Amino acid sequence: MSIDTAALLQGNRRALAKAITLTESKLDSHRQQAQELLESLLPHTGNSIRIGITGIPGVGKSTFIEAFGLYLIKQGKKVAVLAVDPSSPITGGSILGDKTRMEVLSQQNNAFIRPSPSGGTLGGVAQKTRESMLLCEAAGYDVILVETVGVGQSEYEVASMVDFFLVLMLPNAGDELQGIKKGILELADAIVVNKADGAARLMAEQTRQHYSNALSILQHSAFWQPRVLLCSALENHNIDTIWAMIEEYRHKAQDAGVFAHKRNRQNQEWMWRLVHELIDRRLKHDPHARSVCDAMQNKVIAAQTTPYIAAHRIVESLKG
Amino acid sequence: MSIDTAALLQGNRRALAKAITLTESKLDSHRQQAQELLESLLPHTGNSIRIGITGIPGVGKSTFIEAFGLYLIKQGKKVAVLAVDPSSPITGGSILGDKTRMEVLSQQNNAFIRPSPSGGTLGGVAQKTRESMLLCEAAGYDVILVETVGVGQSEYEVASMVDFFLVLMLPNAGDELQGIKKGILELADAIVVNKADGAARLMAEQTRQHYSNALSILQHSAFWQPRVLLCSALENHNIDTIWAMIEEYRHKAQDAGVFAHKRNRQNQEWMWRLVHELIDRRLKHDPHARSVCDAMQNKVIAAQTTPYIAAHRIVESLKG
Numbered sequence: 001m002s003i004d005t006a007a008l009l010q011g012n013r014r015a016l017a018k019a020i021t022l023t024e025s026k027l028d029s030h031r032q033q034a035q036e037l038l039e040s041l042l043p044h045t046g047n048s049i050r051i052g053i054t055g056i057p058g059v060g061k062s063t064f065i066e067a068f069g070l071y072l073i074k075q076g077k078k079v080a081v082l083a084v085d086p087s088s089p090i091t092g093g094s095i096l097g098d099k100t101r102m103e104v105l106s107q108q109n110n111a112f113i114r115p116s117p118s119g120g121t122l123g124g125v126a127q128k129t130r131e132s133m134l135l136c137e138a139a140g141y142d143v144i145l146v147e148t149v150g151v152g153q154s155e156y157e158v159a160s161m162v163d164f165f166l167v168l169m170l171p172n173a174g175d176e177l178q179g180i181k182k183g184i185l186e187l188a189d190a191i192v193v194n195k196a197d198g199a200a201r202l203m204a205e206q207t208r209q210h211y212s213n214a215l216s217i218l219q220h221s222a223f224w225q226p227r228v229l230l231c232s233a234l235e236n237h238n239i240d241t242i243w244a245m246i247e248e249y250r251h252k253a254q255d256a257g258v259f260a261h262k263r264n265r266q267n268q269e270w271m272w273r274l275v276h277e278l279i280d281r282r283l284k285h286d287p288h289a290r291s292v293c294d295a296m297q298n299k300v301i302a303a304q305t306t307p308y309i310a311a312h313r314i315v316e317s318l319k320g
Numbered sequence: 321m322s323i324d325t326a327a328l329l330q331g332n333r334r335a336l337a338k339a340i341t342l343t344e345s346k347l348d349s350h351r352q353q354a355q356e357l358l359e360s361l362l363p364h365t366g367n368s369i370r371i372g373i374t375g376i377p378g379v380g381k382s383t384f385i386e387a388f389g390l391y392l393i394k395q396g397k398k399v400a401v402l403a404v405d406p407s408s409p410i411t412g413g414s415i416l417g418d419k420t421r422m423e424v425l426s427q428q429n430n431a432f433i434r435p436s437p438s439g440g441t442l443g444g445v446a447q448k449t450r451e452s453m454l455l456c457e458a459a460g461y462d463v464i465l466v467e468t469v470g471v472g473q474s475e476y477e478v479a480s481m482v483d484f485f486l487v488l489m490l491p492n493a494g495d496e497l498q499g500i501k502k503g504i505l506e507l508a509d510a511i512v513v514n515k516a517d518g519a520a521r522l523m524a525e526q527t528r529q530h531y532s533n534a535l536s537i538l539q540h541s542a543f544w545q546p547r548v549l550l551c552s553a554l555e556n557h558n559i560d561t562i563w564a565m566i567e568e569y570r571h572k573a574q575d576a577g578v579f580a581h582k583r584n585r586q587n588q589e590w591m592w593r594l595v596h597e598l599i600d601r602r603l604k605h606d607p608h609a610r611s612v613c614d615a616m617q618n619k620v621i622a623a624q625t626t627p628y629i630a631a632h633r634i635v636e637s638l639k640g
Binding site for chain 1: 323355358359362363365366371442443447450451454467504584587589590591592594596597598599602603616617620621623626627628629630631632634635638639
């Protein structure tokens with residue numbers, strides 16, 4: 001597959017889309033080519049703010065991203081929207097699949113919208129989204145929005161690849177508490193109570209108060225205390241305040257010297273995850289290692305050997 | 321080190337204590353000997369109920385374990401008390417270190433109390449506690465109580481090695497909510513509100529209600545809905561009810577066919593954790609692999625290569 005790198009660096013959306021398609025390919029030769037392309041583009045990456053956005057279905061994620069994206073474009077930004085949706089690995093993801101969901105945003109010259117890739121290769125959907133993110137940065141996008149639905153580990157995956165993690169909520173604490181997974185509040189740099197309009201305003205304020213209390217008992221970094229804001233994406237209310245907050249976060253994180261540090265940590269943790277995944281793959285695909293794994297697993301279940309001895313034998317089988 | 325296996329199998333506590341000391345040794349030759357001993361004893365293991373007990377300092381863990389242990393001994397059981405305390409890896413653990421904490425229990429012929437091992441070797445404190453558990457079973461102990469404090473990952477470690485996980489709470493929901501980590505409620509098979517005596521009874525009942533509500537929104541297995549009980553270890557109140565509940569759990573789990581299944585799963589997950597830990601050790605200790613890891617980590621931080629390429633190079637270095 002031939003990629004016009006110069007065009008990509010100049011922001012050509014067709015070249016960008018083609019490069020992303022290359023990284024998503026399952027062909028070994030394409031994977032190799034994609035990694036070489038990414039390595040060559042690395043010096044041009046990193047110049048964006050990466051924002052993760054999650055929330056249960058019905059919270060208004062598309063409406064929010066459309067309103068937020070259009071606001072950013074009016075401020076002169078270039079905005080890329082990516083998605084991590086592990087819930088439909090075959091069809092390629094149900095979120096962002098239909099561009100008409102963000103009809104106005106998708107027609108902007110300075111917007112780039114890409115649906116969730118289908119999983120399958122090493123690192124899964126998250127790996128591909130990380131690579132797409134780098135390609136968007138090389139193409140000059142200032143703001144990368146990574147959308148996800150609250151399925152499985154997807155929020156953790158997204159939180160571990162972005163600078164700022166934003167959780168959208170509905171103005172109804174009672175229902176919400178059941179929909180939200182434990183642990184998500186600990187990931188949030190901010191909670192935005194969307195649909196705080198019309199008759200729901202009072203309930204939204206109560207919800208805001210509720211989550212402010214919940215967040216205050218969790219431990220946080222020295223430089224940032226997570227906030228809870230109200231917003232109405234439909235009425236374009238408070239969209240500017242949310243962006244101002246994220247800008248404030250970026251400046252505070254940079255002043256505290258932790259902005260780059262966090263990205264380095266994310267990259268290293270990601271590298272080690274891939275190391276473990278690669279080794280597991282080898283243990284599964286190498287016929288000798290695989291037969292040792294199967295035999296050891298059976299012996300452990302039959303109480304014929306200890307997990308400790310079994311683990312040693314499995315690791316020995318990697319040498320061959 | 322010479323271990324009298326026949327004496328251990330007959331329940332000799334000195335032989336048992338010596339065997340545990342062997343598994344805790346950091347000498348390679350002792351590790352080898354310990355694994356051979358464990359493998360030979362495996363047919364005699366598994367005939368106990370393994371109960372994990374956690375709770376914040378001040379909740380009355382020792383008083384509870386003493387009252388519970390003495391009750392079980394009166395029922396004709398042999399009771400072993402082990403501990404997982406990763407908080408003091410050098411001194412050997414602060415919990416159970418002082419046997420006088422369970423003065424009456426420790427003097428019983430049918431009780432065996434062993435403080436937390438110090439970490440250090442593969443698998444850490446949890447690995448050694450798992451091995452001690454097997455040795456206690458081989459020595460004929462019917463009930464293994466594994467105590468832990470809520471530090472780091474210790475609750476998860478203990479929950480992944482026992483049949484039943486019990487969380488002790490104080491009769492004060494307000495304070496408790498802040499002390500308890502998110503996620504612990506999801507591990508609990510039962511919550512016991514201790515110190516439900518005297519003036520605290522009403523508060524204890526409110527706390528019980530509070531946690532019943534909290535548990536009811538979490539998803540559980542088909543055969544068991546976690547319960548919340550009141551108890552006063554000091555006044556020996558409801559100790560019998562707690563044991564009856566655990567017995568009921570065991571029967572229901574066995575009837576549902578999941579009792580042995582859970583142990584098999586725990587053993588397999590443990591084996592795979594040891595595989596990854598062994599590989600990480602090799603990457604750290606093998607000079608060639610280590611230099612590749614360091615170089616790749618630096619290249620990733622300097623944005624000279626991608627985590628994907630770096631991970632591949634690191635795994636390649638294992639072959640040599």
